[in-house]
Amino acid sequence: MKKKTKKVNAAILIIGNEILSGRTQDKNVSFISKWLNSNCGISVSEVRIIPDVEKEIINNIKLLSKKFNYVFTTGGIGPTHDDITAQSLAKAFKLKYGFHKEAYKILESYYGKKKFNDGRKKMAKMPISSKLIYNPSSAAPGFMTKNVFSLPGVPSILNSMIENCKRYLVKGLKVHSKTINLFTVESNISKELGNIQKKYNKFVEIGSYPFFRLGKIGVSVVTRSTYKLKLGQVNKELLNLVKSKKIKILKI
């Protein structure tokens, strides 16, 4: 079986002490991952959450940008002292760091010359060769440096910008997914699930996740594949299994 196009993967690097300390609940991983998969056929293969520490940012950017097709960083591109993503990127890739002409213009015209203070000017500083990711919410642009996309940490702003990454991304094969929710326990189907997984190992990934709903215990069986046909075959086998075990399906 020959694939139509190639698989494209990405890593997400969440930069921020507030996520690590548990003060802020991250929402960006789930959003970026779903967006990448459904819009670009790109799978997120690894996520890291690290503190606002230059050495950590540099090391992780170097490593992840080599290991994956793309890296998405979130956080650390605002005006304050703890926003050090841009300068760390420049150091990681040994690129010139300074005012990005276009970003400077955008911010100056947004704030007006009088209110364009040093903090705001800082948001125009980045590797000067970066490409901009426009920000319809609050002007300060994100930027693409080599294969790394740097976005802000605030979810509503990030969400408004993500479409502007699309033009820079090479698309991969879309991953299709299907979920069946069963009123049973995992151990009742674990053996058979394992056998089906073995049979389709190269093509389909089967995940099994317990749930609690309306006081009842259940299992969500999630199948994912770039091969739509194989996904259909696996789900047919799953439905046969469900029938033979007389398991009820939860319809949502």
Added chain:
Amino acid sequence: MKKKTKKVNAAILIIGNEILSGRTQDKNVSFISKWLNSNCGISVSEVRIIPDVEKEIINNIKLLSKKFNYVFTTGGIGPTHDDITAQSLAKAFKLKYGFHKEAYKILESYYGKKKFNDGRKKMAKMPISSKLIYNPSSAAPGFMTKNVFSLPGVPSILNSMIENCKRYLVKGLKVHSKTINLFTVESNISKELGNIQKKYNKFVEIGSYPFFRLGKIGVSVVTRSTYKLKLGQVNKELLNLVKSKKIKILKI
């Protein structure tokens, strides 16, 4: 200034395709991190989210268990084929993998001999030298292997078990934290915040996070330190700054 006790850190390793794909929103990072800090004075210094792939689990366990005092893994300890945390741990540390006698007994008595099928028996398999973390919700225990704590992925079950990790943990210095919510923009205070941070660099960590509330823009300034006195000093300086700039404080 001499510290009373030492800093203790930890990493969290989230194992699960469902988190990476964005299908499931992770809630464990924030819970574990807050619990560790407030109950044990342990700071989470890094988080990784990786797929259910043996090689990835082994490599990350080896690396993180060396780099940090403790590692907390979540996910992959259930009865199905995609639950491979226990066997990967055994391989990472070159430990004997098999039925853990005590875990076997707990599960057998919970399910009853008749209903103790192969899937359920699998949950008693782990490095046989591991110490158990008891599970008041659903019996299947977590386990501590060297400095790695393996917990389930389902948040409600994990939450019910976390207290049972305490007996194994060496406590560190508690990190105190204070938040001031200001009705201003970051760039209005970024310079002064930077100066205060510089002055207290060794003792206090100052973070600045934009928020949107009731249609207004604001900044949460979060200060964190193991030194209560220094934290008080920084917050006094912050309040002076707020006063001099005539910034309103949001009282929650």
